[in-house]
Amino acid sequence: MTAAVDLTGGAAAPGYRARHTLPLRVEAMRQLRRRRTLIMGGVLAALPFVLIVAFAIGGTPDSRGGGSDRITLMDTATASAANFAATCLFVSAGFLLVIPVALFCGDTVASEAGWSSLRYLLAAPVPRARLLWSKLVVALGFSLAAMVLLPLVALAAGAAAYGWGPLELPTGGALAASATVPRLALVVAFVFVSQLVTAGLAFWLSTKTDAPLGAVGGAVGLTIVGNVLDAVTALGSWREFLPAHWQFAWADALQPDLEWGGMAKGAAVSVTCALILFALAFRGFSRKDIVS
DSSP, X not given: OOOOOOTTSSOOOTTOOGGGSSOHHHHHHHHHTSHHHHHHHHHHHHHHHHHHHHHHHHOOHHHHOOSOSOOOGGGGTTSOHHHHHHHHHHHHHTTTTHHHXXXXXXXXXXXXXXXXXXXXXXXXXXXXXXXXXXXXXXXHHHHHXXXXXXXXXXXXXHHHHHOSOOEEOTTSSEEXXXXXXXXXXXXXXXXXXXTXXXXXXXXXXXXXXXXXXXXXXXXXXXXXXXXXHHTOGGGGGGGGXXXXXXXXXXXXXXSSSOOOHHHHHHHHXXXXXXXXXXXXXXHHHHHOOOOO
């Protein structure tokens, strides 16, 4: 006769291991098959081709002229595949890449509550901390995959459209072709770290509401508020405590001499805020009365 499972802290059934419940592979496959994942991947993969068509119709940036002596990253977009990939990151880092992070992290727990399946997952029995940990790791993994997908497609499409070559810098000079991929990888890594705040907001809100749209929209809205506050120059040095203030610090990676100062400060602010939000999510969910 086997022992029964004791969910109140007593002896567990033979063979039961909390860490083996809700494996990451199972959760990842569940999320991968969802329509919103496929749509988001399609949108990100399509963006480079949309820009190529736009440049083909409107002319390359450097051929249109703007009456300004200041050269920006957009002006060098068609110089090489590396320049095109950097431009795709530049135009999407401020808002478009916020969407998949908010979507994957904000929808993950709230959708289970909305489907009334959350209580059944916990009755499996899956410990609450294990449930959140599995969902958070998978959500962050999909968020990172979205950020890697965009520059990879951009590099391939840019190589076909503009050829492979050095990364021409708006400030003058160029990075050798062999150095462009590591620098772009560093840019993607920083963009991911800078978006951890949005991930934390979305995940925390996902544990507080049964409406996935509320969690996703709330995270995006608060991120926009942060961008607006960063634009208020009257705040002075207080803006340095806003994650949005450092979101484009990755531009320091696209310099002849790599600069770490801005990226280090931005990463420290983002990671600190994200850890606080993740801790709030775990703490609140552990005490929440699950009825859906």
